[in-house]
Amino acid sequence: MRSAAAFAAILIAIAVQTTLASYLFRGSSTGIDLVLIVVVYVAIKSGPVTGLLAGSVAGLIQDALSGGIVGILGLAKTLVGFLSGLLGTQFIVTAPLPRFVLLIVATALHEGVFIGVNTMLNLRHFPAPYPSIVGQAVGNAFVGVVAFQMIEWFPGFVDRRRAGRFLKR
Amino acid sequence: MAIGDIRQRPGVVLGAAILLHVILISAQVNTASGLPVLQVVTFGSFSEVQRGTMAIIDGVRGMWSGYVALQQVQQENNALKQELQTLQVKLQQERAEAQRTDNLRQLLELRERANLDTVAAEVIAGAASVDFKTVTIDKGSSDSLDTDMAVISPAGVVGRIILPSRRASKVQLLIDRNAAAGALIERTRVQGVVVGIGDGMLRMQYVPGTADVKTGDLVVTSGIDGIYPKGFVIGTIDHADRGAGAYHEIVIRPAVDFSRLEEVLIVRTPPASRTVTEEPAK
Numbered sequence: 001m002r003s004a005a006a007f008a009a010i011l012i013a014i015a016v017q018t019t020l021a022s023y024l025f026r027g028s029s030t031g032i033d034l035v036l037i038v039v040v041y042v043a044i045k046s047g048p049v050t051g052l053l054a055g056s057v058a059g060l061i062q063d064a065l066s067g068g069i070v071g072i073l074g075l076a077k078t079l080v081g082f083l084s085g086l087l088g089t090q091f092i093v094t095a096p097l098p099r100f101v102l103l104i105v106a107t108a109l110h111e112g113v114f115i116g117v118n119t120m121l122n123l124r125h126f127p128a129p130y131p132s133i134v135g136q137a138v139g140n141a142f143v144g145v146v147a148f149q150m151i152e153w154f155p156g157f158v159d160r161r162r163a164g165r166f167l168k169r
Numbered sequence: 170m171a172i173g174d175i176r177q178r179p180g181v182v183l184g185a186a187i188l189l190h191v192i193l194i195s196a197q198v199n200t201a202s203g204l205p206v207l208q209v210v211t212f213g214s215f216s217e218v219q220r221g222t223m224a225i226i227d228g229v230r231g232m233w234s235g236y237v238a239l240q241q242v243q244q245e246n247n248a249l250k251q252e253l254q255t256l257q258v259k260l261q262q263e264r265a266e267a268q269r270t271d272n273l274r275q276l277l278e279l280r281e282r283a284n285l286d287t288v289a290a291e292v293i294a295g296a297a298s299v300d301f302k303t304v305t306i307d308k309g310s311s312d313s314l315d316t317d318m319a320v321i322s323p324a325g326v327v328g329r330i331i332l333p334s335r336r337a338s339k340v341q342l343l344i345d346r347n348a349a350a351g352a353l354i355e356r357t358r359v360q361g362v363v364v365g366i367g368d369g370m371l372r373m374q375y376v377p378g379t380a381d382v383k384t385g386d387l388v389v390t391s392g393i394d395g396i397y398p399k400g401f402v403i404g405t406i407d408h409a410d411r412g413a414g415a416y417h418e419i420v421i422r423p424a425v426d427f428s429r430l431e432e433v434l435i436v437r438t439p440p441a442s443r444t445v446t447e448e449p450a451k
Binding site for chain 1: 176179182189191194212226298341346368
C-alpha cells in the first residue's frame, strides 16, 4: 500500500469518525474506532514500519483533535501499527477469523496503553474499564472484518464484471 | 541511511517512535498552564476540514435526492408512484422542519428563562476518539466565545468550552471522564460534585452518608464551580448506595441525550456576574 494512499485513508477515517460515526453507530455506548481499524489494515498490508508510522500519524492527529495530552493516542496507535504489521508478516491474516482476533488484540493493546499511561500520569481515572474494552474490541473487530472483506472484494467484483461483459461480446 | 535500510530495521524505528512520543507526552505533562499550540492550530484547521466534509456530505445527499432518486423514478415511469414519493419526501422535510422549529423554540424559551447572555450554536462534529466525550460547535472566538464558558440545552447542562478557535469550538461534555460540576440535590439541597464516568452516566461525589438521598431525585447545578450557572438540570439519581466509606455512592442519569445533540446555547455571561436563579431551568 502506498504511503499517500495510507495517509489519505487515515484522514478520511478521522473525518468520518468526527462527522458520520455518531450517526452510523448511534446507540453503541462504547463506540467504534475507525482510525484504529484503518491503522491495522495499513499495517497488515504494508508491514510493521509503515504500520507504526501510520499509527503514529493517526494517533497524533487524534490527540490534537481530542484535547487531551498529545502523544498518548499516538503512542498507543504506534504500538498497534507495529504489532499488527509484525503479525501480518509472520502469520497469514487473510481469512476473517484471524483478522477478527487481530483486531480484538489490537483494540485491547490500544486501550491498555491508553488507560495505562493515563493512570500512570494520574490524568484520568478508569474505575471499571473492562466491559467497555470488551465491547469496543468486539465492535471494532466486527466492523473491521466486514470493511476489510468489502475493500478486497470490490476490485475483484469490478474486474469480474468487466471480464463477463467482454466474454459476452 | 536510505529509506530501504530503515524498512529493514523496524525495531530501531519503533524505538525512535516510542521515544518521540514519550518526550512529547513528558513535555506537556510538565507544562504548568496554557493550551498547546499544536492543539489550537490542528483543531482550527481541522474544524475547517470537518466543515468541508459536512458540506460534501450535504452536497452528495442533495445530488442523490435531487437527481439520482428522481432518475430512478423516471425509469420506473410510474406517475402515481412518483407523486406519492415526492409527497412522502415533502412530508419528511416538513416533519424535519417542524422538529427543527420546535428545537429552536425550546432554545429561545430557555434563553428567555435563563436571563443570561447566550448565543445559539449548532453541533457540527463529534469526538475524534471514542475515549473522549466532546463535540465541535460552529461558533468560536469570533462570536466572543472563550474557554470555560458553559454550554446548555433545553434539557439541561451539556458541558463547557475547552478549545475555542476562530469559527468553531470544542465542547467537553459533562459525561467525559475529566468533566466535573458543582451540584446539589434539589429536594434536600445537599451539595456535592458531579463527575463524568465515561460510559454516558455521571457520578455524584462527596455527598455525606447521613444525607437523605432517593432514587429519582433531581440533581441541579450549584454554581460554586464558577462555570455553570446555578439551578440548571444535570439529571436524576439512577441509584444510590450507602457505601462502606463516609459518602454515598450515587449514579446519575443525565437529563441531556448526548447522542442526539443538535443545537445548544453557550452562556457568555462571565461567571462572577451571573445572577443566581433558585428555580431549575426545566
